[in-house]
Amino acid sequence: MKNIILISTFLVSYTVFGQQLLKSSIDSGGDLYTTGNHQIVYTLGETFTGEFQGNINISEGFINARFQIKISPIVFLQGPLFSPNIAGLMNDDLRSNNYIPTTSPYADNATVDASVFTVTGNNAIVDWVWVELRQGDDTTKIITSTSALLQRDGDIVAVDGSSTLVLNAASGNHYVVVKHRNHLSVMSANPIALVEATTTIVNFTNSTFLTFGSHAQVQSTNNTMALWAGNVNGDDIIQYSGTNPDVPSILSEVLNASGNFLNFPTYIVSGYNTHDINMDGKTQYTGTEPDSPFILQNVLAHPGNFLNFSTYQIQERLPEN
Numbered sequence: 522m523k524n525i526i527l528i529s530t531f532l533v534s535y536t537v538f539g540q541q542l543l544k545s546s547i548d549s550g551g552d553l554y555t556t557g558n559h560q561i562v563y564t565l566g567e568t569f570t571g572e573f574q575g576n577i578n579i580s581e582g583f584i585n586a587r588f589q590i591k592i593s594p595i596v597f598l599q600g601p602l603f604s605p606n607i608a609g610l611m612n613d614d615l616r617s618n619n620y621i622p623t624t625s626p627y628a629d630n631a632t633v634d635a636s637v638f639t640v641t642g643n644n645a646i647v648d649w650v651w652v653e654l655r656q657g658d659d660t661t662k663i664i665t666s667t668s669a670l671l672q673r674d675g676d677i678v679a680v681d682g683s684s685t686l687v688l689n690a691a692s693g694n695h696y697v698v699v700k701h702r703n704h705l706s707v708m709s710a711n712p713i714a715l716v717e718a719t720t721t722i723v724n725f726t727n728s729t730f731l732t733f734g735s736h737a738q739v740q741s742t743n744n745t746m747a748l749w750a751g752n753v754n755g756d757d758i759i760q761y762s763g764t765n766p767d768v769p770s771i772l773s774e775v776l777n778a779s780g781n782f783l784n785f786p787t788y789i790v791s792g793y794n795t796h797d798i799n800m801d802g803k804t805q806y807t808g809t810e811p812d813s814p815f816i817l818q819n820v821l822a823h824p825g826n827f828l829n830f831s832t833y834q835i836q837e838r839l840p841e842n
Contacts, residue, residue, distance in 0.1 A: 588690055590687070590688055590691075590692055591685050591686070591715075591720040591721065592685075592687075592697065592721050592723060593685055593721065593722045594652060594677040594686070594699055595722065595725060595726050596671065596699045596707070596726060596747075597611060597675050597725075597726050597746065597748070598611060598671070598750065598800070599739050599748060599749060599750040600704065601613070601614070601647055601799065602742065602747055608742065608743070609742070610674060611647045611671075611674075611675070612647075613645040613673050614801040614802050615648060615793060615800055615802055616645055616647065617645075618802045619638070620792055621638055621649070622649075622793060623638075626702055627668045628651075631668035632680070637681065644673070644674070644683065645672065646671065646673075646682055648670075648701070648702075649669070649702075650669050650670070650677055650701050651666060651668060651699070651700040652668075652669050652698065654690050654696070654697060654698070654715070655696035656695065657695055657712035661841060664695060665690045675726050694712035694714055695712055696712050696713070697723045701748055704749060704751075704752060705749040705838075705839075706757075707733075707737050707738055707839075708732065708737070708838070709725075709730075709731070709732060710731035710732050710733045725748075726747070728740065732746075732838070733839070734836075736838075749819060749835055750799070750819065751767055752767065753767045753771060758834050758836055759816060760816075760832065760833070760835070761816045761831045761832070764832075767816050771796045771798075772786060774804060775790055775804065776806075786806040786808070787805065787808035787809075788806075789803045789804065789805045789808070819835060820833050821833075
């Protein structure tokens with residue numbers, strides 16, 4: 522902890538990233554700012570006394586606290602790796618068919634320019650993902666989170682499709698979490714030192730990288746790791762049959778599709794769909810390109826399913842309150 526004392530004969534304006542004078546500050550002579558587990562208490566026009574852990578700059582009476590860190594997560598999704606067009610790269614069928622929405626499917630509703638999805642090759646966009654930072658001494662406490670974009674080679678980048686991901690958090694030790702809409706989430710086993718000045722690579726595809734919980738990811742080709750595919754009903758469990766199966770959700774989606782007038786289970790629902798496990802832009806229950814068998818394949822092949830039960834549950838390994 523450091524005490525910072527600033528004596529000023531004029532009003533000091535405060536904001537995280539710019540200069541803004543709050544009415545509450547004028548009325549009260551000070552204010553309080555909190556981000557994550559960090560708190561700054563300051564006064565204006567009089568002695569400044571506060572405690573802070575992190576980066577803070579004081580220049581000509583202005584207090585500038587920067588809460589930004591650079592991070593480069595790398596992750597594979599199992600779905601677009603089931604039958605890769607190019608070894609070592611995820612398929613980008615959703616992008617090539619113009620199915621990826623320009624608005625994120627996650628809580629922040631981030632948006633991108635459609636031109637982001639015109640890039641091809643290794644840096645072509647596969648889909649949206651969600652990145653969280655959790656507090657180093659509390660795996661359930663989320664400090665900050667954001668939508669981001671996933672490239673074919675596994676790089677997670679900012680919403681412009683190429684820049685390093687920047688998160689609003691103070692430098693320190695944080696757990697890193699990556700989530701996807703129909704895959705099981707993953708978290709680093711240990712808090713990772715993240716700082717503002719340097720981009721930190723967090724490579725979940727590396728088989729030696731430790732993740733929270735046993736078998737949190739599935740081993741893919743070339744000994745790389747990937748997020749488990751098949752969580753289509755959003756309950757953080759992948760199950761083929763039993764108490765919380767995912768397969769009926771696929772059947773329901775297909776039978777209730779607006780174009781499936783005859784209620785065929787072989788009907789193909791085209792587009793951006795959570796039930797599209799291999800992310801080829803086509804959701805089908807049974808037929809020539811069904812999604813259901815991917816779930817059975819994962820359940821039977823899971824290292825913890827010693828008896829090969831189709832009712833086995835693949836649990837998401839993510840601490841929750």
